[in-house]
Amino acid sequence: RTQNMAEIGIGILGGGYMGKAHAVAMSAVGAVFNTKLRPRLEMVCATSPNSAERYRQAYGFQRATDDWRVLVKDPKVEALIIAAPQSSHRAVAEAAFALGKPVFCEKPLGASLADSQAMTAAAQASGCVNMVGFNYIRTPASQFARQLIADGELGEITMFRGEHTEDFYADPKTPASWRTNGQSSGALGDLGSHMINGALALIGPITRVMAETETVHKLRPGGAVTNDDHAQMMCRFESGAMGQMYFSRIATGRKMGYAYEITGTKGALRFDQEDQNAVWLYRTYGPEATRGFTKILTGPAHPDYEPFCQGPGHGTGYQDQIIIEARDFLAAIETNTTIWPSFRDGLEVNRVIAAATASARDSSWQDINPF
Template sequence: MKSIGVGLIGSGFMGKAHALAWNAVRPVFGDVPAIRLAHLGDANDALARAKADEFGFAKASGDWRQVVADPEVDVVSITTPNKFHLEMAAAALAAGKDVWCEKPMAPNLADAEKMLAAARQSGKVAVLGYNYVQNPVIRHISKLIGEGAIGAVNHVRIEMDEDFMADPEAPFQQRHEKANGWGAIDDFAVHPLSLILTLFGPLERVMCDMAKPYSTRKSPEGEREVEVFDIATILMRLKNGASGFIAVSRTAWGRKGRIAIQIFGAKGSILFDQERLNEFQLYLTSDGPTEAGFRTVLSAPHHKPYDRFIPAPGHSLGFNDLKTIECRQLIGRMLGEEALSIDFEKGILIERAVDAMARSFQEGRWVDLG
């Protein structure tokens, strides 16, 4: 493969993140084919052309189907609202394109299963946009757990909070529509679930409660009912026997990008917070009693692939750097390499967990994932 032709559908925040990653992946890693930004699609021709010029794409179209059909496109980045993922991913896969689709897979499990079936039938690479698992810190935490540094893990807690929906006077938006899913559990909880899947494997059972702090929002047409839930709390049991919980909120004033992880084992503990994504805290019982305590470990070149970006420790990676790492993992899969990514096969485990959470809330009981 001498070069990779990229198609991008959607040019909002995540579309730009994908464009930045495609532009950066070869300069950062140096070991991938040349990247051709072939075709950008968006809601109309004018917007698509403007964004194509900004991001560096050769062609632009107001019809996403033209991106999928373009013979110059080898892989399609899908960064549109969730309700469009099934149709777009299925069409791209059927056209023989590899797919990089933003999370979550779809607004409901049935559509996600159809996406998985389309990927299996096509035989193409199909991965999801879970870039937080690409953090060198998370990779190192996984290594520590795998080596038994903190012993057998017995309890895991993850909280994810932001405040972009905390203002009760903020207007109604697309994310308040049921057509895009349940709300906090599939917009937010999928990120903690991706980390749990990467660090520990799948869940065994869940018990979920959800809350709607503001039942209506203002819109140009008047008050509209908020159709989803902005807060969720989930008790969970992992297949490895550990207990834990996930707590997520889109209405938590003061929280901007928090994913706080606490992992407790028989021989120590590990703490991490996404708002400080270049460090983690480690407590080991093997330390002497006079020195016992949490130590802060900063990202450094020996936490691969931090070294591909910066040659000195403590200088910090960012959100879009993680997206570039994710892009490199996608290319690795396209080249037949082993890669760390959440493909549709793993992603369906997250979607089944979300579905189980929704059923738990509706039925008021624990739900087994099988």
């Protein structure tokens, strides 16, 4: 674009929900974060030539294709974003790494534990930058929550409760889709991946789990449903904390229920993505009469807020999380250093999900080996 900014050509697989989000993010990230590398929307890939062309034009890409191999191989595509269903993640990522290209992959990492393991191995073998799209933990609020816990503001954590609940499949008349088949697209595999990632980031490794999964609406227009509508889980963290989680796509009334409550010996905090610009913090300071949960509105004093707005409480939104991811992906490429969360972090999530799946099947606690 201008003399002293290095450009990088971005290729995106998928032009749907997340393909668009990443295209917008790559358009805005330079101006928001004054990144050293400036992205150029080089090529978009979708299932048909028509849809690919439509996305190209709408989002402002240079070129379009309906063949992911073309996308991956194109020399002007210098970094890949995988924003297609999980069944596609492994092949595309492996091909990109084989060509030495950085990959940002939407969550969950692989369609299976085996896929995630293979993808992580390929990433590490290649030495390429690799990242997974756990965007919710990127809000200024959740980054701040993470900091507070790491700084010991809550004391020792005794309890973590997390949920990722939405209601997009609450209506049994909502048709079947790629989301209603395959473990990695069910409530546990798909929604659970976000919150398990959050739990790991906030509290640390999980050492054992006990879970249940269930398909409430087994038949939908368009076909049978073969994965879970909701799932619950109890767990223990390496730190000793108890954990309780719940994941649901049939949680009537819940729109973006990525929510957690964390209790420690010196304080507690609560967060709910439906009001993503607030963290509720309780601390055992001062006289009892003035204690309570403080509703802290995010602002320039919190991580990654100021680039979006100088005014506190003015608020960031969903799209801004993706812009934060884009900033990290570009920084990782520029410095050739993988930035959290890497494929390995995505794999850690899949290991917990695999243990939870086994637990649900066997009705028993499952240990998770150190990673």
